[in-house]
Amino acid sequence: MGTALIYDEEMTKYKLLWVDPACKIEVPERLTVSHEALVATGLADRCVSIPVREATEADILLVHSEEYLEGVKKTPYMTLEDLQEFTLQYGDVYFHPNIYHCAKLAIGASLQLVDAVMTGKVRNGMALVRPPGHHSMRSAASGFCVFNNVAIAAQYAKRQYGVKRVLIVDWDIHHGQGVQYCFEDDPSVLYFSWHRYEHQKFWPQLRESDFDSVGKEKGAGFNINVPWNKVKMQNSDYLSIFFHVLLPVAYEFSPDLVLVCAGFDSAIGDPEGEMCATPDIFAHLTHLLMNLAGGKVCAVLEGGYNLTSLPQSVCQTVQTLLGDPAPRPANLESPCKSALESLQCVRSAHRQYWSCLKHAADLPTSDISTKRIKLEEEGEKTGEGEEDKGTDEKVWAQPPKRVAPSIRTAVVLPDGVACPDQCERFSSPGDPDPLVVSKLRENYLKDGDDGNALTTLYSLTALADKMDRNEICSGLVLVRDVSMAMMCVVQHAATALSNRVLVVCVGDGKVRSDCSEDGKTLVVQFSSKESDDQRSKYYIPVCLQKGCSDVPGLLHSISGLLLPLGYEYDPGLVLLVQMPDSGICDSVWQQLIGLLQGLARGHTLVLMREDERTRVGPTASSLLGNAAPSLGQLHAPLPEDVKAVESLRHRLKSDWKLLQTTAPETG
Numbered sequence: 001m002g003t004a005l006i007y008d009e010e011m012t013k014y015k016l017l018w019v020d021p022a023c024k025i026e027v028p029e030r031l032t033v034s035h036e037a038l039v040a041t042g043l044a045d046r047c048v049s050i051p052v053r054e055a056t057e058a059d060i061l062l063v064h065s066e067e068y069l070e071g072v073k074k075t076p077y078m079t080l081e082d083l084q085e086f087t088l089q090y091g092d093v094y095f096h097p098n099i100y101h102c103a104k105l106a107i108g109a110s111l112q113l114v115d116a117v118m119t120g121k122v123r124n125g126m127a128l129v130r131p132p133g134h135h136s137m138r139s140a141a142s143g144f145c146v147f148n149n150v151a152i153a154a155q156y157a158k159r160q161y162g163v164k165r166v167l168i169v170d171w172d173i174h175h176g177q178g179v180q181y182c183f184e185d186d187p188s189v190l191y192f193s194w195h196r197y198e199h200q201k202f203w204p205q206l207r208e209s210d211f212d213s214v215g216k217e218k219g220a221g222f223n224i225n226v227p228w229n230k231v232k233m234q235n236s237d238y239l240s241i242f243f244h245v246l247l248p249v250a251y252e253f254s255p256d257l258v259l260v261c262a263g264f265d266s267a268i269g270d271p272e273g274e275m276c277a278t279p280d281i282f283a284h285l286t287h288l289l290m291n292l293a294g295g296k297v298c299a300v301l302e303g304g305y306n307l308t309s310l311p312q313s314v315c316q317t318v319q320t321l322l323g324d325p326a327p328r329p330a331n332l333e334s335p336c337k338s339a340l341e342s343l344q345c346v347r348s349a350h351r352q353y354w355s356c357l358k359h360a361a362d363l364p365t366s367d368i369s370t371k372r373i374k375l376e377e378e379g380e381k382t383g384e385g386e387e388d389k390g391t392d393e394k395v396w397a398q399p400p401k402r403v404a405p406s407i408r409t410a411v412v413l414p415d416g417v418a419c420p421d422q423c424e425r426f427s428s429p430g431d432p433d434p435l436v437v438s439k440l441r442e443n444y445l446k447d448g449d450d451g452n453a454l455t456t457l458y459s460l461t462a463l464a465d466k467m468d469r470n471e472i473c474s475g476l477v478l479v480r481d482v483s484m485a486m487m488c489v490v491q492h493a494a495t496a497l498s499n500r501v502l503v504v505c506v507g508d509g510k511v512r513s514d515c516s517e518d519g520k521t522l523v524v525q526f527s528s529k530e531s532d533d534q535r536s537k538y539y540i541p542v543c544l545q546k547g548c549s550d551v552p553g554l555l556h557s558i559s560g561l562l563l564p565l566g567y568e569y570d571p572g573l574v575l576l577v578q579m580p581d582s583g584i585c586d587s588v589w590q591q592l593i594g595l596l597q598g599l600a601r602g603h604t605l606v607l608m609r610e611d612e613r614t615r616v617g618p619t620a621s622s623l624l625g626n627a628a629p630s631l632g633q634l635h636a637p638l639p640e641d642v643k644a645v646e647s648l649r650h651r652l653k654s655d656w657k658l659l660q661t662t663a664p665e666t667g
């Protein structure tokens, strides 16, 4: 299934008609440069183009009041003075004779996208719209927003398609207070937002934008606010929040639909955000959401004011929705202290609502959780946060080209096992190199091993070479002895491949950890066995009480341990080994494959024992980039497993910075 792109140039046909410094950044060019970039890169042509439609009054009344709608309906007929007068009752927003029409198209575009995804016409998609929506409230316009596009889309999905649970991810740099107010007491809509806050000094300067606004009554726990109290946040700050807050909670919530308030003022160069995250980070943020809700992800444009990073970020998002491998998450730093304080506060505020956060630490001792009150007393609130308007023009590298190899998934299967659709059977090219053969024979083959064990091994190393050269994206190889095959790939990688290898072992079995001393390999093993091998930074045994059959436990350790480790390690190849009798179920196995493909440009090489024939189909489907089936609502992970992950993180965080979930104790 494809990716929808919804855009209409009519939405460029309104602009600011008078002087208002607060609104001058919201210009029609935001939309034109974004759409033009999608066309120029060829991404638009790869999407399913779906027309906009006008929202009906019924659509608008899903969220807004009649009196507000009646007021906005009059704006097309107003004089310039009347428009300015009408605008004065709201904050940081402007009206125009054509903005009501465009606002109805922005809603209609969002609803067309929901229709296309919910009816299975497409897998996912993006709506390029203006005016944006997430600040507008039931009876008020705010922050360039007239109607709340995404809030209406969520209500529409529930009413029209009986969707039970909607996740709204708002990665715009401003707090979508309109969305928060709309769903505050509604447990069927989980609203997640990060936003520049600076202890309430940054617009919209609301006390309820802070981390302790968790939702009300039945909605308690279903509103997650992550305040950024400093500017210049980087990729690692954003990813840490996804790994340690959003993903664990999202998997526990198990949404039927994911809506994204896709604002790109959180990207580097934006005058509003003043952050330092690079456009390629949106490839990873998008990818990390694509295995939720069976892949039903609808991204709707919100903000974004730098006319260079905005189109780049839009392209990164759409290219990921199309299934292209994400670029490598190059050299991630440690999250900064302020980000870790926010992370700790959010996890602490929500630990009573989400079992995956049960063992989260208390509020930090630092003054973050009281700082704003002091500011209020001292009346330090100013309009724009620190007036350090960076005059230094930000520069950043062009996002790397993301070339999808001609072969997406190659397979090496025993005779009699059918090659899955869209996969290519791989056999070793030409005659095996006698040197390699003799090495394989002496190191890995027991005497009596017949010839095809050797050809399988040779094909395996040849396949790894092709992936290393980006000629093949991912691979699946069925072997007789997975441990031996794993060692073969690790040794081959150590000598022949240019990149680091992340080895993910699912299930019990002895993994010779000496292979992981030089840093060329990082081995993470999930099993039911406590390992005494705690000495190496590069061999990380994760013990789950009930082993890999425990869905919540395994997922919790994937999002809270494996992904942070994998992103920080940034391998060139991921070797995913399913040990015999691991107990892992297909749906978690598919989630794991899906999530791991965010690493190493999708170069995931899967090893399974040759009798796991029933798993060939599901494994291939995930390697091809198809979304994993939803896991359904998760019950709590075992407390001892959550504690085990916490203590592992605590032990390893000095080596692996992305494992941190608390601010360093201020000395």
Ligand SMILES: NCCCNCCCCCC(O)(O)C(F)(F)F
Residues within 6 Å of the ligand: 021, 022, 023, 092, 132, 133, 134, 135, 143, 144, 145, 172, 173, 174, 175, 203, 263, 265, 302, 303, 304
């Ligand atoms: N220096 C100018 C002050 C601007 N203050 C208002 C900012 C509104 C942000 C709107 C947005 O980006 O959140 C949306 F996504 F809605 F478009």
Ligand SMILES: [Zn+2]
Residues within 6 Å of the ligand: 172, 173, 174, 263, 265, 272, 302, 303, 304
């Ligand atoms: Zn914004």
